[in-house]
Amino acid sequence: MKKWKFIALCSLIAFVGCDNEQFLDREPTDILQEEQVWENEDLVFSVLADLYNRLPDYQGVENWWEYANFDEAFASNAGDYWRHQNQEYNYDNWGMWDYGLIRDINLFIEKSEAATELSAEARERFLAEGKFLRAMVYFEHVKRMGGVPLILESLEYDYSNDPTYLQHPRAKEHEVYDYVITEMENIKGDLPVGGTRSRATAGAALALKTRAALYAGSIANYGQTTPEVSLPGGEVGIPASMATQYYTTALAAAEELIGMGTYSLYNNDPVASENYTNIFLNKNANPEVILAKDFLVQGRTHGFTIDNIPRSIREENTSSGKMNPSLNLVQSYELLDNSFAQFATKDADGNPIYYDNPMDIFSGRDPRLQGTVIVPGASFRGKQVDIWAGYKLADGSVITSGELGGQAVLPGGSAPQQVVGFDGPINQMEWTAQNGFYLRKYVDTAIGSGQRGTGSAVWLVRFRYAEVLLNAAEAAFELGDMAKAAEYMNLVRRRAGFPTDLSAGEITFERIIHERRVELSFENHILWDYKRWRIAHKVWNGVSTDLTNDPGDALAVSTRVFGLRPYKYYEPGSPNHGKWLFEEFVPAPVFNAHRFRMGNYYSYIGDNVRNNNPLIVRNPNQ
Amino acid sequence: MKEILKNIAGVIGLGVILTSCSYDNYEEPKLTLEGTLVYQGEPIGVSYNDVYMELWEQGWQRLGSISVAVDQDGTFSSQLFAGEYKLIIPGNQGPFRKIANPESGNDTIPINLSGSQLMEIEVLPYYMIRSLNISGGSDKVEAAFSLEKIITDVNAKDIQEVFLYVSKTSFVDGRTSIANTRIGGSDLTDLSNISLSVNVPARVPTQDYAFARIGVRIQGVEDMIFSDIVKVDL
Known part of the structure; x- marks a missing residue:
């Protein structure tokens, strides 16, 4: 009897216990579900923020070391000396194959389209931003890899054991550029005009459009000089006949952006070099920046200033001064009369030229020089940097020290005194001005930005108005409209501080290369520009040559980074005693020349990619 | 007794550690495939680490190539397991054009490796450096040579420039040279007499010899063709 009671109780529990079907089907309390996200604008915005955050930057404030790969900067950091010691660039350098990101963006776009809970206005904007991001990512791919498969919807596997329907061949290179250009044309109306600089706007769409069209145009145009950098299927290489059309598009898009009137050149500070620096530091009243990766949103900062602040001014004992702008770059800033000249270190007879003040040798140059570079004798954060390599005696010998601000006894003296600057340069002394210069661009002037606990909130500018003007100038030049090219280029140069304009007749291809090199230095342009002009294999040809004596020669071989060492002259009684002299030199860790091979124009596509998808063809010359 | 047992156990343990690796490791490849890139039996000189070939072996789940670098004197060698390989010279590698392989009918060279093998790969260079004479003395290197144009049909290419390189070591090309001189292709009047x-310049530390060779860059071809390396006294 007892047994029966027990059985009855068990059956009762079994039948009625799980009456409530939701018992096991509960809402999670620690994650948000897809439907929940897509009915709330703020939550969708945070999904979007993640996608913005994943936009790749080859060079930027969070990866300064990539700036030292070419001839713009010397890496004064022992862990990065190898960048100046490699005999060639690997074929997979600056490569990318991120279909994970593309899939996430495709999903975002599809979800936005299907999101009925959002207001129509918000939905349109999210959709347009998703498309902008997708075009940005495809643009990143095409400039690195050439044509890539254009996947514009999320792909799903059907578990049929036959994934071949997911394999897509590479699109032609121009098809990817066309996609970016057309997409920007289509979405620009759905994006807000101005108002934000960290999210996509109509201005950002036009800036991307003009840049993409300019790249495509120059690949079509200058690709003719390197016929071997192409593939028969058009995955790499654009037919020369398309050049004019792309240049026209680039010019039109740039002029449309200029005509919007939303943006203008930054011109808030009276001192030209300060004004140029502040383009990157001033986030408030800045009409120039079109799109930037912003920091200090929710306390996010970066360590660029910690890594690059001058050693004698640093706020943290971990690092400093890691990026030294090269003499190659520094000497290519023009004199104020629009002419080029190397630094006058020796007179016609080979005797050193003496300067009263270390800054004198740099005077009379493009103010952008001191807006980009901290030269010996210049001040940063109100304090003068102490860059000098030692005392030079009358017989040419040098008295210096192996430690920063080190002391020694000078001939005829009795007490030891300082014989080298607290910022170097000293051979192999990392984190100092080892080649004689420090970087100024992007280095934060705010107190505390050089500390680990706080970090710098300077933003990374991805598109700015001056680049758009230079794009317009280049496109106009290529289309033969020299007057227009001069007009746009002079806008940038006038703001930079040049008193005299360039005439239409003075605009040459080398002028355009040069203007972009100085205006857009350390802004992630040099590699892509040199690639699309097909001059990378000429300028970085692997031959160890001396620094060119003609800085106006934009095509001169520049494979090693050079430095400039200031000395104080020591000869009591001589009129030159205590004056400054300068010497060009190659920093000791630089012992191989950069060699850009034909196979570096388009990066290597990994074996894993080609194993998974046999339709992918290899890039040429690898 | 206990101590002795412990010691014996220790020695046996050590023995196991020292010998066990030969059980669970693969044997290293022992067959050598070596050879030379030649034109009519004469080796093709190139620069080191610049020209390479690919060996593919089929039958594996995933495909990946074994890279075979060509040395300065046109030789190559690779340690391999026995098997069926396919050797290809990738497009645009080397200062030459490929010749179709009679067995495969295209540029793939089938190799059936069952023992060490020595092979010559015939290619068609754009130019050959002939009657080379390099001499040195009193800190100067002089070279005289002629160039023979091998490809004269529609695929013919002009010479972009001709170099004389001098290096301190026997690696001689633009990357390592301490002195070099060039003539542009358009300034070459007589190919049979260059x-x-x-x-x-002064060598530090002092060195009274150097190595020299001629390099020829052909228009639209990345890799240069080089002569033999000659050791000269300075």
Whole structure:
């Protein structure tokens, strides 16, 4: 009897216990579900923020070391000396194959389209931003890899054991550029005009459009000089006949952006070099920046200033001064009369030229020089940097020290005194001005930005108005409209501080290369520009040559980074005693020349990619 | 007794550690495939680490190639397991054009490796450096040579420039040279009689010899063709 009671109780529990079907089907309390996200604008915005955050930057404030790969900067950091010691660039350098990101963006776009809970206005904007991001990512791919498969919807596997329907061949290179250009044309109306600089706007769409069209145009145009950098299927290489059309598009898009009137050149500070620096530091009243990766949103900062602040001014004992702008770059800033000249270190007879003040040798140059570079004798954060390599005696010998601000006894003296600057340069002394210069661009002037606990909130500018003007100038030049090219280029140069304009007749291809090199230095342009002009294999040809004596020669071989060492002259009684002299030199860790091979124009596509998808063809010359 | 047992156990343990690796490791490849890139039996000189070939072996789940670098004197060698390989010279590698393999009918060279093998790969260079004479003395290197144009049909290419390189070591090309001189292709009047000379700067530490060779860059071809390396006294 007892047994029966027990059985009855068990059956009762079994039948009625799980009456409530939701018992096991509960809402999670620690994650948000897809439907929940897509009915709330703020939550969708945070999904979007993640996608913005994943936009790749080859060079930027969070990866300064990539700036030292070419001839713009010397890496004064022992862990990065190898960048100046490699005999060639690997074929997979600056490569990318991120279909994970593309899939996430495709999903975002599809979800936005299907999101009925959002207001129509918000939905349109999210959709347009998703498309902008997708075009940005495809643009990143095409400039690195050439044509890539254009996947514009999320792909799903059907578990049929036959994934071949997911394999897509590479699109032609121009098809990817066309996609970016057309997409920007289509979405620009759905994006807000101005108002934000960290999210996509109509201005950002036009800036991307003009840049993409300019790249495509120059690949079509200058690709003719390197016929071997192409593939028969058009995955790499654009037919020369398309050049004019792309240049026209680039010019039109740039002029449309200029005509919007939303943006203008930054011109808030009276001192030209300060004004140029502040383009990157001033986030408030800045009409120039079109799109930037912003920091200090929710306390996010970066360590660029910690890594690059001058050693004698640093706020943290971990690092400093890691990026030294090269003499190659520094000497290519023009004199104020629009002419080029190397630094006058020796007179016609080979005797050193003496300067009263270390800054004198740099005077009379493009103010952008001191807006980009901290030269010996210049001040940063109100304090003068102490860059000098030692005392030079009358017989040419040098008295210096192996430690920063080190002391020694000078001939005829009795007490030891300082014989080298607290910022170097000293051979192999990392984190100092080892080649004689420090970087100024992007280095934060705010107190505390050089500390680990706080970090710098300077933003990374991805598109700015001056680049758009230079794009317009280049496109106009290529289309033969020299007057227009001069007009746009002079806008940038006038703001930079040049008193005299360039005439239409003075605009040459080398002028355009040069203007972009100085205006857009350390802004992630040099590699892509040199690639699309097909001059990378000429300028970085692997031959160890001396620094060119003609800085106006934009095509001169520049494979090693050079430095400039200031000395104080020591000869009591001589009129030159205590004056400054300068010497060009190659920093000791630089012992191989950069060699850009034909196979570096388009990066290597990994074996894993080609194993998974046999339709992918290899890039040429690898 | 206990101590002795412990010691014996220790020695056996050590023995196991020292010998066990030969059980669970693969044997290293032992067959050598070596050879030379030649034109009519004469080796093709190239620069080191610049020209390479690919060996593919089929039958594996995933495909990946074994890279075979060509040395300065046109030789190559690779340690391999026995098997069926396919050797290809990738497009645009080397200062030459490929010749179709009679067995495969295209540029793939089938290799059935069952023992060490020595092979010559015939290619068609754009130019060959002939009657080379390099001499040195009193800090100067002089070279005289002629160039024979091998490809004269529609695929013919002009010479972009001709170099004389001098290096301290027997690796001689633009990357390592301490002195070099060049003549542009358009300035070459007579291909059968070319001479170049270059002054060699002081060597630190002192070295009374150097290595020199001629390099020819052909228009639209990345890799240069090089002569033999000659050791000269300075």
